[in-house]
Amino acid sequence: MNAPCAIQHPRVSPENLGDPATFQRLLAQEKVPVPAFLKPAPAAGLGDADLAVDRYFSADFHRREMAGMWPRVWQFVGRDEAIPNAGDHLVYDIGDRSVIVMRGEDGVVRGFGNSCLHRGIALRPEGGHVEQLRCPFHGFTWDLAGAMKSLPCSWDFKHLEPARQDLPQVRVETWAGFIFINFDKDAEPLQSWLGVMPAHFADYGLDRATTLLHVRKRIPCNWKLAQEAFFESFHVRATHPHIMTFTDDVDSQYDVFSDNVARCITPMSIASPNLSGVTEAEVMRDCIAASGRMSDANGAAHQLPAGMTAREYIGEMNREAYAAASGVDLSQATLAELQDAILYSAFPNFQIWAGYCGNIVYRAIPDGQNPESCIYDVMVLGRHKAGEVRPAAPAVHWLSDDEPFSSAPELGALGPVLDQDMRNLPHMTRGLKASLTGVVTLASYQELRIRAHHHTLDKYLAD
Known part of the structure; x- marks a missing residue:
């Protein structure tokens, strides 16, 4: 595992740092045509209102989310390669709801309510593989398409209509190998929900993506706090100082495209304006060693050619690999x-x-009905060549509550960075509860994605 790089450079006073136009200037230096979608989105116009702190710990607010928002939105369940064969399935829990997402004999992925139609026992405790769905209580069975297969003592159930004994289903749709479910039969299609994303990702080969790793952990905070930890980059100076030698944190570009889709672009292989005196060779070495997502992790094995920037060198290294x-x-x-x-x-x-x-893929799910706990998933996707069989997805690595992300060796340098983020979150809950103002104040630009997230959430809760 790569150790965080020690910061040995003077820090610049942070008050006047930050230039959102930096990324566009970098694009102007590109030697190939730049996709139009990397340009800034129009201003979102979401205002500067504060947020009430109880959004992050109130049981009543949690109940409102569970009733008004979660049953009506598209929710990412897992990757297609996690259930390649008939009978392979995932179990997805959200609040008190539970869904079995299963591949049928016909190759179709369906979502069944995880509840026996007889006495209501959960049909599957977790994901895996089965030849049929069988109630563990009395043995009622359904085939892989959810049709009733066997009804014990059928003479005693003459009052039932056979056609109504198939398992109820939720909507299942996919994009780029990602499987989503929606409890709302009338919700807009997933492709529409995702807005610009299918077009923006069209050239990235996600049809040949494969899961390289999947790590999961329970985090003692509200799911929104866990999500928002990755909604902005200007926390790097205080939370991740060791990556400042190669992360242009306060110069990030923030875009809101719709109620559902937003973006942050943080230039890499560029030293943070928070530091002075960082050489291009140091930028290259530290980015390779500590970023956690470059094509090589041995920074010491590379030497920056004269006249070449770290950004050029790492970009070409990644291009080749x-x-x-x-x-x-x-x-x-x-x-x-x-x-x-x-x-x-x-x-x-x-x-x-x-x-x-x-x-990298992130997902935070509420931990049942506990507003101060969530289940956090981190995945990393690679590619396989066209014509090759997609590798099987690795098993989910569930960390115990007292295991840090850095204890998962497959995460490499990402583990310590995630731990730095997660260490903040319990203290955020404590501080929010102790607030004497009762509100959270957000930056107008750099925390635009947080404001947009709550803006959309409020629309659901207002209905």
Whole structure:
């Protein structure tokens, strides 16, 4: 595991730092055509109102979310390669609801309510593989398409209509190998819900994506706090100082495209304005060693050629490695798409890094009915070559409550960074409860995604 790089450079006074136009200036230096979607989105116009602190711990607010929002939104359940064969399934729990997402004999993925139609016992305690769905209490069974297969003592159930004994289903739709469910039969299609994302990700080969790792952990905070920890980058100075040598944190670009979709772009392989005196060689070394998502992790093995910037070197390193892994010519890829932190979010709780490889996926799910706990997932996607069989997804690595993310070796340098974020979250809950103002005050620009998230949430709660 890569150890965080020690900061040995003078820090600059932070009060007047930050230039959202920096990323566009970097795009102007690209030697290949720049996709139009990397340009800034129009101003969102969401205002500067404060947020009430009880959104993050109130049991009543949690109940309102469970009643007014979660039953009506598209929710990311898992990756297609996690259930490749008939009978493979995932169990997705949200509040008191539970859904079995299963691949049928016909290859179709369906979502069944995880409840026996007889006495209501959960049909599956967790994901896995079955030949049929069988009630563990009395043995009622359904086939992989949810049709009633066997009804014990059927003579005693003459009052039932056979056609109504199939398992009820929720909507299931997919995008780029991601499986989503929605409890609302009248919800707009997933592709429409995702807005600009399918078009923005069209060239990134997600049809050949494969899960490289999947780590899950219970976090003692509200699900929104866990989500919002990755909604802005200007916390890097205080929370992740060791990545400032290669992360241009306060110069990030923030975009809101719709009620559902927003984005943050943080330039990488560029030293933070918070530091002075960082050399290009140090930027290159530290980015390779400590970013956690470049094509190599041994910074000491690389030497920056004279006259070349760290951004150019790492971009070309990634271009070569990603092209070899995917079997795709990436000569048209921008340096930005090969290395920058281009992080999209789809309401309410799906986040994915754009680019040609190393796509990190985040998801926070409420932990049952506890407003001060959530289940947090981190995945990383790679690529396989066209024509090759997609590798099986790795098993989910469930960390215990007292295990840090850095104890998962597959996360590499990402583990310590995640731990730094997670250490803040319990203290945020404590501080929010202790607030004497009763409100959270947000930055107008750098915390735009947080404001947009609550703006959309309020629309559901107002109905």
